Amino acid sequence: MLRREFLKKAAISTTAAGILPGSLIKSISGSTHRRLDEQPNIIFIMIDDLGKEWLTTCGAEHDDMGLPNIEALASGGMRFTNAYSMPQCTPARITLLTGQYPWRTGWVHHWDVPGTTKFPEGELKIRFDPEVHPSFATILQSAGYKTAVAGKWQINDFRLEPEVMLEHGFDDYCLWTGKESGNEVAIERYWNPYIHTTEGSMTYEGQFGPDIYTDFLINFMEENVDHPMMLYFPMCLIHNPVTATPLEPDLVEEIDGKLPMVKAMIRYTDHLLGRLTDSLDALGIRDNTIIIWTTDNGTAKRYTGNIDGDDVQGGKTKISEAGVNAPFIVNCSGLVPAGVVTDTLTDFTDMLPTFADLGEATIPDGLVLDGHSIADVILGNTEDGTRDWILGVGSGGGTVNILRDPPMEGVPDYQAVNEFDHKQRAIRNKQYKLWIENSEDGVASATQFYDLFADPRETVNLIDSTDETIVAALNELLTVWASFPAVDAIPTYGPIPEVNVVDESQKPENFKLYQNFPNPFNPDTEIRFELGKSADVKLEVYDVKGRLISTLVDKRLSAGHHNAQFKGSGLPSGIYTYTLTSGASSMSKQCILIK
Numbered sequence: 001m002l003r004r005e006f007l008k009k010a011a012i013s014t015t016a017a018g019i020l021p022g023s024l025i026k027s028i029s030g031s032t033h034r035r036l037d038e039q040p041n042i043i044f045i046m047i048d049d050l051g052k053e054w055l056t057t058c059g060a061e062h063d064d065m066g067l068p069n070i071e072a073l074a075s076g077g078m079r080f081t082n083a084y085s086m087p088q089c090t091p092a093r094i095t096l097l098t099g100q101y102p103w104r105t106g107w108v109h110h111w112d113v114p115g116t117t118k119f120p121e122g123e124l125k126i127r128f129d130p131e132v133h134p135s136f137a138t139i140l141q142s143a144g145y146k147t148a149v150a151g152k153w154q155i156n157d158f159r160l161e162p163e164v165m166l167e168h169g170f171d172d173y174c175l176w177t178g179k180e181s182g183n184e185v186a187i188e189r190y191w192n193p194y195i196h197t198t199e200g201s202m203t204y205e206g207q208f209g210p211d212i213y214t215d216f217l218i219n220f221m222e223e224n225v226d227h228p229m230m231l232y233f234p235m236c237l238i239h240n241p242v243t244a245t246p247l248e249p250d251l252v253e254e255i256d257g258k259l260p261m262v263k264a265m266i267r268y269t270d271h272l273l274g275r276l277t278d279s280l281d282a283l284g285i286r287d288n289t290i291i292i293w294t295t296d297n298g299t300a301k302r303y304t305g306n307i308d309g310d311d312v313q314g315g316k317t318k319i320s321e322a323g324v325n326a327p328f329i330v331n332c333s334g335l336v337p338a339g340v341v342t343d344t345l346t347d348f349t350d351m352l353p354t355f356a357d358l359g360e361a362t363i364p365d366g367l368v369l370d371g372h373s374i375a376d377v378i379l380g381n382t383e384d385g386t387r388d389w390i391l392g393v394g395s396g397g398g399t400v401n402i403l404r405d406p407p408m409e410g411v412p413d414y415q416a417v418n419e420f421d422h423k424q425r426a427i428r429n430k431q432y433k434l435w436i437e438n439s440e441d442g443v444a445s446a447t448q449f450y451d452l453f454a455d456p457r458e459t460v461n462l463i464d465s466t467d468e469t470i471v472a473a474l475n476e477l478l479t480v481w482a483s484f485p486a487v488d489a490i491p492t493y494g495p496i497p498e499v500n501v502v503d504e505s506q507k508p509e510n511f512k513l514y515q516n517f518p519n520p521f522n523p524d525t526e527i528r529f530e531l532g533k534s535a536d537v538k539l540e541v542y543d544v545k546g547r548l549i550s551t552l553v554d555k556r557l558s559a560g561h562h563n564a565q566f567k568g569s570g571l572p573s574g575i576y577t578y579t580l581t582s583g584a585s586s587m588s589k590q591c592i593l594i595k
Contacts, residue, residue, distance in 0.1 A: 039143070039228035039359050040335060041289040043276065044351070046096070046232075047269050048089070048152060048239040051298040052327050053305030053312035054266055060305055065263060069274040070329070073293055077331025078340040078378065082430060084347035084390045085297055085326040088317050091394030092296040092348060093155060093234065094128065097135040097168075099352030099369040101393060103484055105133060106491035107155075108394040108423035114157040114178040114186070128155040129492040130167040134367065136352040137230060138169030143361035146224040147171050149232040150213035152189070152239075154178035158196045174216035176209060176236055177201050189236040190243045208246050210237055214272045218279045225283050228359065235272070238265040240300065247271060262303065287334030290358065290378065292351075298323040310457060317395040319426035319435060320458055324392035330378050337380040343430055345387040346374050354378070389480050392426040420444070421487045427477050428452070434477040446481070449474050527552065527566060527578055533559045535582040541566055542577045 052058035056065060057074040086092035086102065094100075094107040102108040111126050130138070137147040149165065153175045156164045165173040177196045180186035185203050186194045193209030194201060197216075204212060217231050242261050244251055245268040251261045273293065280286040298315030299305065299322075305312050315322025328346070330336050349371030356363055357375035376382040422444040425436045435448035449463040451470070462470050527539065539553035552564040566578075579588045 038288065039145070040332065041229045041231075041285060042140075042355055042358060043231045043233065043289060043291045044096075045273065045276075045291065045293045046092075046234045047293075047295040048235055048237060049297065049300055049314075049316055050238055050266065050269070050295040050327070051305065051312070051314055051316075051322050052325065053307050053314075053322065054263075054299065055327050057329075058327050059307045061309065062263070062305070064260075066267060067270040069270045069277065070293065073273065073277075073291065073331045074329045076333060076338045077291075077329055077336050078338075078342060080328040080330070080346060081341060081343050082345050082390065082428075083294065083326050083328030084324050084392045084426075084428075085295060086348065086392055086394050087297050087315070087319050087323040087426075088395040089296055090155060093153075094133070095348040095393075096351050097128075097137075098133045099136070099349050099371040100133070101349060101370045101391060102423065103393060103425075103488040104368070104370065106489035108488050109396055109491075110394075111155070111397075111491065112179060113155050114159070114180040116157075116181065126491050127157070127161070128168075130164065130169070132492045134364070135168050136355045137232065139352060139356050139361050139363065140230045140359050141169045141171070143356075143359050144228060145230045145359055145361075146220075146227045147230045147232075148173065148217060148220040149234070150174040150216045151210075151234040152176050152178070152236045153234070158201055159183075162196075162200065163198075170232075172216075172220055173197065174213055189239075190241070210235065210268065210272060211246065214275055217276065221279060221283060221285075225285060230355065230359070233276075234296070235269060237269050237272075238262065238299075259303065287332070290330065290332040290335060293327075293329040293331070295326045297326070312457075319392050319395070319424055319437075321433075321452070321456065323395075324426055336378055340380075342377065342384075344374065344377050344385040345390045345430060346377075346385060347371075347390040347392070349391075350374050350385075350387075389427055389429050389477065394423055394425075423488055425481075425484075427480050429473075429477070432473045432477060433458070434474065434481065436481060446474075446478060449477075527564050528561065529564075529580050530561050531557055531559050531582075538579075538581045539564050540579050540581070542579065 053060050054062065054065065055070065056062060056067065057071050057079065086095055088110045090107055090110045090112075091102045094105055095102060098105055107128075113126055113128070116126060137149070141147050147170045149170045150173065153165075153173075157180070158164070158175075158177050159180060161167075165175070173196070175196050176189040177186050177194055183194075185192075186201075188194050188203070188209075190209050191207075192203055192205055193207065193212065194203050195209065195212060213233070213235070217233060220231065221229060243265065244261060245264050247268060248260075248264040251264050277286065277291070280289050298318065298320075300316050301314045301318075303314045305314075312322055315324070317323065349369070350373065351371065353363070353369055353371045353373040354375050355361070357373045358378070363369065372386045374385050377385050420438045420442040422436075422438070422442075424438060424444075427434045427436070431451060431453050433450045433452055434446055436444055437447045438444050446463060448458070448461045449465075449470070450458045450460070451462060451473075452458075454460075463474070465471065465474075529537075529539065531537065534556065536556045537553055538551065540551050541549045543549050550566060552566055553562070577588050579586055
């Protein structure tokens with residue numbers, strides 16, 4: 001295990017106002033060195049579907065908006081101008097949780113997991129697997145943090161996995177279930193919400209979901225104030241359906257082309273932020289709580305806001321700056337310098353290593369991360385991060401195809417797959433941005449190139465420019481693109497739990513298959529399993545199409561611990577499944593090999 005360390009002492013230079021590539025843009029004078037004398041609390045707040053064009057702190061002009069708490073968070077902390085989320089919900093959330101890009105995890109599409117109805121009954125269902133993809137909550141939990149999540153999850157089906165949040169590393173949770181297929185009441189996330197907690201899923205009649213999620217987090221802080229805490233708040237606001245809020249109950253959706261109800265929903269996110277910061281003050285922990293406030297992707301395309309006087313259409317699902325360049329604010333009066341605007345490059349893969357640094361947590365050996373820690377930037381110990389480029393990937397809905405050819409008896413035929421082998425992506429450095437898109441026949445190519453200093457709205461495509469400076473900049477980002485795999489991974493999937501019902505009369509006592517290796521795993525790894533009594537057992541390895549790759553064990557074994565080694569050096573990268581069988585009982589572990 002390697003403990004990630006970062007500088008605790010460094011000077012904070014004061015620069016003149018204005019955009020200075022490669023450094024802090026603005027800094028207050030009189031800042032002091034920041035150091036961590038104890039593990040800070042971390043609150044990560046992520047608004048759903050909100051672009052910069054609605055936030056005055058990002059240059060929007062809306063006289064009727066009124067977002068005092070967000071503006072105070074920005075003026076009293078650090079605002080990033082070059083922070084990438086992903087263009088759509090699921091890719092952004094999986095990237096945030098794992099520290100890995102969508103091309104690595106396979107979650108390049110939006111998958112509304114509990115609402116997926118395309119899979120045959122009793123067959124396979126896409127799922128966010130905590131064993132394949134350890135989350136930042138798991139990492140921080142191992143460092144002594146108390147962890148909680150509230151709001152929108154939507155990447156597991158709680159009917160099938162009611163306690164999966166515990167496996168993801170969260171000590172407690174209060175989550176809208178997502179739109180569950182065949183359950184009409186589950187669609188409600190705002191008024192009369194259908195919410196999943198440790199007590200199960202139920203409707204909360206007459207209540208407003210965002211208030212329930214916020215109350216839960218405040219109660220969690222009160223109960224765990226003597227411990228370091230990690231709170232993840234993926235808000236449901238301001239995603240459709242448009243709704244009235246408790247503060248402005250009489251508004252209607254649209255009046256004379258204006259959007260008072262949508263703006264009221266944005267204002268309510270500000271109100272909830274204020275409730276959280278007030279609670280931190282009341283508990284006396286505000287100076288040791290780092291708040292990160294951001295959004296998962298741009299605003300819905302039907303809404304048009306503005307930045308610096310220019311109309312900006314919502315960019316959700318797009319790889320335009322309106323779709324992936326997220327508002328991103330970090331604030332902690334005791335640790336984070338105030339009044340700073342930085343052009344440091346960062347994206348959502350950076351959050352897991354950043355949280356690990358801030359929380360003095362260890363990253364498990366073998367866990368591949370794409371992110372770079374920005375802890376030193378947040379603490380004011382350095383003026384810029386270590387990135388040369390950032391990346392936005394994904395959008396669109398997923399599909400289900402038959403992959404097995406020929407089909408195997410007794411093995412499900414369906415998997416979640418990607419629409420194209422290589423999903424669209426945006427790659428940028430501080431000045432230039434490259435678009436990668438697919439043709440109708442699925443061929444990925446570089447289609448657009450922009451100088452964002454001269455053209456921040458991406459209106460002049462320079463892809464065919466012969467200017468030497470432009471060509472050199474284009475080649476630099478094309479080289480980054482060439483470093484990615486030619487084919488995106490597919491998301492993890494697995495049998496619906498009911499399929500793996502074990503006949504207790506046939507199950508040896510303490511029948512266990514251990515996954516004693518990290519994911520992604522080393523191809524020549526040792527598999528360990530345990531038998532409570534003597535039994536005839538098989539240990540087999542299957543590839544992503546369900547084909548038998550190797551039989552590691554096929555004999556009668558005595559009770560106790562056993563090991564087997566699979567030589568996978570010649571295998572391609574992908575998802576593999578180890579299955580241990582004894583009589584009518586079986587257990588499987590799914591893992592991903594990336595070379």
